[in-house]
């Protein structure tokens with residue numbers, strides 16, 4: 001035995017050892033004495049003991065400080081449904097080798113069955129067998145204790161003798177080369193031959209080191225119990241029970257994020273993680289540390305232990321490291337075991353519904369109902385059995401699950417911590433729900449108590465007649481999606497849009513359950529938010545617009561085109577009058593009598609077209625352009641063609657820059673007016689992108705999408721991309737008008753992950769009527785809107801991405817109209833443009849000098865950044881965008897995804913970023 005092992009052995013007083021069966025040695029070996037079940041003392045009353053098959057009681061770990069150990073242990077016991085009273089603590093005593101007594105210090109509730117003790121011992125054996133030696137760094141703080149000494153017949157002791165395993169400082173460490181799984185394939189020990197063994201069922205692939213184990217007890221275990229006043233969580237009444245799963249601590253810690261076994265490597269070394277204790281192993285150690293992985297990725301010493309609940313989402317998802325180390329079949333087996341083995345299933349009592357921890361049957365009912373809560377995690381939930389509404393305790397509902405399940409206790413009025421004095425099925429609803437009800441047209445005055453059924457039909461308590469259906473209106477579903485409120489099951493796709501696609505495959509169900517990252521897109525009027533929103537749909541959705549949407553968009557575009565034509569016709573009238581006036585002037589000055597020709601100009605049209613023109617302008621003035629559809633398409637199409645081909649209209653169109661009312665995009669459409677106004681016109685994606693008025697009138701729209709994986713050659717990037725492509729995002733677009741007075745709707749967006757604020761760069765010389773009714777610069781209006789958004793309490797901790805949109809327009813405009821047109825930009829003094837262009841030419845280097853457009857955009861970005869940091873103390877992210885160019889919007893939205901990721905990583909960083917090896921590697925580049 002190496003000196004440090006000997007030293008450790010001398011100093012330590014462990015409860016476990018193994019029986020030595022190797023060659024003779026010169027010193028005394030402790031003897032193994034068989035356990036006699038009957039001789040193990042029990043506390044006064046042994047209750048109805050029922051140990052489920054495969055029950056594995058936890059074993060106290062050597063590396064824990066006594067305090068934390070006691071806590072962990074008592075919780076683990078509870079978790080594993082042992083028969084130990086919940087108010088008891090069990091701990092090992094390793095104080096004396098000679099301590100052969102068992103003590104029971106009185107506490108009425110302190111009872112433990114022999115079975116528990118045996119189970120305990122056997123676990124210990126298992127562990128001893130698995131890791132070569134096990135000992136407890138244990139001393140209970142004056143409570144009741146039990147001490148246990150077991151010797152094992154084991155050929156594995158030689159490993160210890162060889163120095164493969166040794167104790168140091170209370171932590172189990174393995175010198176490199178230690179052969180943890182040296183005899184993984186040894187036959188099962190002859191458990192039945194041991195008196196101590198109950199008919200417990202062991203996993204067949206359990207790690208075992210012995211050929212035959214004589215489970216003899218040298219000295220009987222000492223079991224003592226005490227009340228648990230010192231354990232802070234346990235004084236809770238049962239129906240108030242809060243079950244907090246406790247993660248098992250790793251046996252030894254790596255240094256500076258090194259491998260926990262060989263202690264080599266850095267935080268950037270790819271590592272696999274134990275799903276129980278979070279111990280991390282490098283690729284050379286992982287198979288030794290985890291053995292044959294009968295329950296998936298667990299250290300051999302963690303087999304049988306409940307998993308760390310934070311890792312539940314990772315069950316069955318293989319890492320690249322394992323894929324490299326194991327063959328396909330092995331990977332499949334390990335992942336299957338990890339997902340489905342009993343030890344890794346969610347313990348029912350971790351789920352508390354309406355104040356009651358669930359029993360096994362209830363959990364089964366909950367998980368197998370037709371519409372179960374997805375991705376159930378340990379925690380406290382409320383459940384409204386009548387409507388099926390389901391949520392986390394103290395929070396708004398998160399889902400509508402199957403109603404009428406007999407699960408948990410009765411719902412409490414304060415289950416969701418509402419403060420609205422409006423009740424649904426006895427629960428006081430939250431503010432957001434109240435807002436949703438109001439938007440759905442439900443009368444909520446007078447603090448009503450509603451009775452809401454699973455189908456959304458509702459009545460006031462005590463009345464018989466149904467007053468309506470909450471989720472009846474299409475708009476309500478959109479509102480629910482935006483406010484993150486659930487709708488009944490069939491509409492798991494709240495925006496009424498097709499499921500996301502990744503490439504050509506539908507995103508599988510489990511991914512749909514993943515958390516949706518919400519991004520709020522907001523901007524001042526005309527800043528380009530709807531263009532960016534539409535780009536996102538076109539870029540990221542396999543079916544960007546449904547049939548219905550396209551049909552509506554078609555009418556919108558057609559009426560837009562009539563509108564543009566109307567503006568042209570108005571312009572034509574103006575130009576005609578101007579020309580006539582000019583001609584008259586010329587006539588009067590030259591005194592020529594050319595009367596017959598005087599009323600005809602380049603801009604004049606014939607009587608038929610004139611009649612059509614008058615009619616259209618009248619309709620436009622009445623503001624009811626849409627009313628002429630769809631008849632207009634059929635009846636006026638020939639007239640439109642005639643009109644468009646008329647030389648007067650063509651001449652007017654040439655002077656379109658003089659028509660202020662005509663938007664820039666009109667050029668895109670009006671040239672194709674004849675085609676667009678046909679009955680069989682089908683708008684292309686580009687048409688939709690350019691079309692005005694496509695997003696809803698209240699300015700609110702949302703779209704769910706995933707970023708499709710890019711066709712990357714690079715393997716690592718490709719993998720990350722694949723993972724990213726499974727994440728789901730929701731882009732919620734709302735404009736200034738849609739936010740109401742003083743942005744009163746903003747607080748409804750409290751659960752968004754970040755905000756994108758969109759600014760139109762070309763606004764600096766534009767003027768419009770502001771909120772107070774006066775005429776002012778649009779960039780200044782944008783600035784005050786920006787200020788009110790970034791300082792809104794809802795967004796206090798949120799990241800902002802500023803999109804400086806319409807960069808193409810700025811580039812062109814800033815050459816003509818100085819940026820200083822806007823007061824806010826009056827200190828913009830770029831280097832003279834001739835100088836810039838000459839330096840460009842002389843160096844012949846495209847990087848040598850930025851364009852005036854770039855300088856201006858950079859200057860505006862700095863203006864916004866300074867404003868932002870002066871008001872919030874935070875950093876503003878900025879992206880320069882040309883909204884009509886897909887690549888530009890794609891880059892900006894991917895930037896927002898990165899910002900969300902950074903935000904997440906910032907949150908995780910202080911703990912440890914590398915949950916799984918892939919993440920570690922993605923971080924390192």
Ligand SMILES: Nc1nc2c(ncn2[C@@H]2O[C@H](COP(=O)(O)OP(=O)(O)OP(=O)(O)O)[C@@H](O)[C@H]2O)c(=O)[nH]1
Pocket residue numbers: 523524525526527528529530531532663664665689690692693699735736805806807808809881882883884885
């Ligand atoms: N040239 C150019 N035009 C753009 C750009 N982004 C948007 N537009 C146009 O600017 C106009 C206004 O854009 P929208 O996307 O409708 O702006 P909005 O934020 O929805 O504004 P509201 O409709 O007033 O709420 C549309 O005609 C767009 O086609 C851009 O980057 N370059």
Ligand SMILES: [Mg+2]
Pocket residue numbers: 529530531692693695
């Ligand atoms: Mg718009």
